[in-house]
Amino acid sequence: MKKIPEPAIHHLLKTLADGAVFAKRAPDKQAPPYIIFQRIDREQWAHINGQSKKAQALFQIDCYAEGYYSSKGLAGRAEALLVAITSKTEITHDEIDLDGGETQSTVTLAGISLQNDVDLLDETDEPVLDRVSQTYLVTFYQ
């Protein structure tokens, strides 16, 4: 089975915001601060001998907090954690297998770089939250 980088990103970010890291969306009434991550694109290459083992994915990582500088601080810590991956790095994470049991799995990342970030305000619910939306390019072995 091909490896996907999502669990590795989740695992890396879990050390922030007291572990309040969610894929795609936050639970209702989740207290800030928290992080939402999701893959928004993926690219892979084919060689003459078949598909490359390396692939790249774009991740959107949103850091939500009450207050502009709190969200900036959280985003800064996320960035420091992620861009520190500059070479082949194995990330071991917990995984739920098909039988519902927990196993350990390893994803190998080749590098993470920040592509852009933008300050936003999320007014969809109370309290209004400051949000820093970052896009990262993640290179990984699949």
Added chain:
Amino acid sequence: MIASSAKVSSGSWPRQKAIKLKFKAKLTGFDGLSETLRELPTRVENKVLQKSVTAAARSVRKEFQNAAPRDEEGQSPASELYGRGYRNIRVQRLKRTEKGQKGARITTGNAFWLYFYELGTRYQPARPWFLPTFQRLQKAILSELAKRIGEGIEKESKK
């Protein structure tokens, strides 16, 4: 060589600045025409560039409208108030640009919910539609721009 630029933005919503995707492009291969453009009065040169940039953006407006998310079953209250999202997608000429640059904006107008689709919210995953469309059409925009500039210069030089 002719340099031009275009700005593309995905609209705005209350208390929220528009997200701007800017791209600058250098078009080459206009050796003869570039000289002709320089010989034209600045007013005419500006007119040719502005018309070309706006026309290039207009040429892909339909693609953005087709790519915009839409609810086939009904309309949300916001959509009833401001009109269907894809109908809000328009091209505007940028009036304030740096010297020597001309620009056009593809805007989502009042359809602020298209912005939620693009970037997501805390309760809604991002479903980007604007940026992928823009990336897909970048080459088409540039070739349309080159074509329009060439036609514009020829037309003005014959006057």
